Amino acid sequence: MTVFGVIQFPGSCDDRDALAGADRAGEARMLWHEETDLGGIDAVIVPGGFSYGDYLRAGAIARFSPVMGAVAEFAADGGPVLGICNGFQVLCEAGLLPGALLPNAGLRFVCRQVEVEVERADTAFTGGCEPGTRLSIPVKHMSGRYFAPADALDDLEANGQVVFRYAEGHNPNGSARGIAGVCGEGRNVVGLMPHPEHAVDPLTGSDDGLGLFASAAAAGEPAAARR
Amino acid sequence: MLIRPKEGILDPQGKAVERALPALGFEGVSHVRVGRLVELEAESADHLGELCEKLLANPLIEDYEIETVDQEPRHPRTADGARRRTSPRQPGPGDVGGGGGQ
Numbered sequence: 485m486t487v488f489g490v491i492q493f494p495g496s497c498d499d500r501d502a503l504a505g506a507d508r509a510g511e512a513r514m515l516w517h518e519e520t521d522l523g524g525i526d527a528v529i530v531p532g533g534f535s536y537g538d539y540l541r542a543g544a545i546a547r548f549s550p551v552m553g554a555v556a557e558f559a560a561d562g563g564p565v566l567g568i569c570n571g572f573q574v575l576c577e578a579g580l581l582p583g584a585l586l587p588n589a590g591l592r593f594v595c596r597q598v599e600v601e602v603e604r605a606d607t608a609f610t611g612g613c614e615p616g617t618r619l620s621i622p623v624k625h626m627s628g629r630y631f632a633p634a635d636a637l638d639d640l641e642a643n644g645q646v647v648f649r650y651a652e653g654h655n656p657n658g659s660a661r662g663i664a665g666v667c668g669e670g671r672n673v674v675g676l677m678p679h680p681e682h683a684v685d686p687l688t689g690s691d692d693g694l695g696l697f698a699s700a701a702a703a704g705e706p707a708a709a710r711r
Numbered sequence: 712m713l714i715r716p717k718e719g720i721l722d723p724q725g726k727a728v729e730r731a732l733p734a735l736g737f738e739g740v741s742h743v744r745v746g747r748l749v750e751l752e753a754e755s756a757d758h759l760g761e762l763c764e765k766l767l768a769n770p771l772i773e774d775y776e777i778e779t780v781d782q783e784p785r786h787p788r789t790a791d792g793a794r795r796r797t798s799p800r801q802p803g804p805g806d807v808g809g810g811g812g813q
Binding site for chain 1: 720723
């Protein structure tokens with residue numbers, strides 16, 4: 485069974501939902517931010533929240549956590565890494581994903597259900613999704629406006645690194661080209677602002693987020709079986 | 712260190728301040744940009760640029776300037792004055808650096 489490791493920073497708050505979401509697809513463990521050994525982990529989740537109080541810039545300090553060196557090595561070896569919300573910000577600050585997340589254009593904290601389109605099924609976390617599928621999952625953030633210089637955005641589009649895009653009329657924060665999530669060049673590191681871990685049970689309105697965890701679990705099975 | 716959003720990047724905080732000004736009777740103010748100021752004491756100015764690049768600013772979205780002011784430390788390291796004193800240093804061209812330095 486695929487083992488997910490969910491990183492817990494001081495100030496993380498979506499770590500337990502991420503643990504619960506990943507646990508529905510595989511086996512999930514919490515990883516304290518001082519951990520430097522990712523042995524036995526098949527996929528890493530960097531969860532949402534307010535790591536280090538969002539001081540300086542969201543994610544700017546968490547990227548220097550001891551565990552992030554191990555995450556960078558894990559990613560360089562092709563290991564699947566998913567950054568959600570603050571986790572996405574951390575991965576961008578760490579240079580594991582392109583771009584940056586700026587304060588929302590409307591200057592307000594946005595907290596609502598949005599429709600997100602999956603554009604690429606060739607990443608570690610979307611293998612089980614049909615391209616064009618619409619997911620109903622919530623956003624809740626203050627700094628979620630995706631930014632990269634225009635030429636970098638062109639490159640991302642050309643390389644198929646735009647993985648999730650807000651559906652028409654659903655861009656909650658002024659993100660460039662409606663980008664909700666991207667992947668790295670290796671396609672194993674994925675980040676998005678919406679929260680799939682908050683959409684894993686019909687009880688809370690949608691279970692559309694399960695597909696991301698299930699995709700990683702399905703892709704991780706061969707690796708897990710080899711161990 | 713003076714850190715501000717790069718030119719051309721929407722700064723909603725600056726816009727909000729700008730829109731509030733006419734209501735207070737301040738006319739003719741435009742292009743408001745809100746950044747942040749980081750003050751610190753350092754024994755040497757050698758690595759301040761690197762410090763900005765790696766932590767204090769995100770060069771993708773922010774520009775920074777470094778201004779060095781030579782003065783007695785306001786917060787000496789030890790009570791017995793064991794802290795090494797830095798030699799006087801004149802601001803040079805390297806002090807206003809950054810520009811994002813990508």
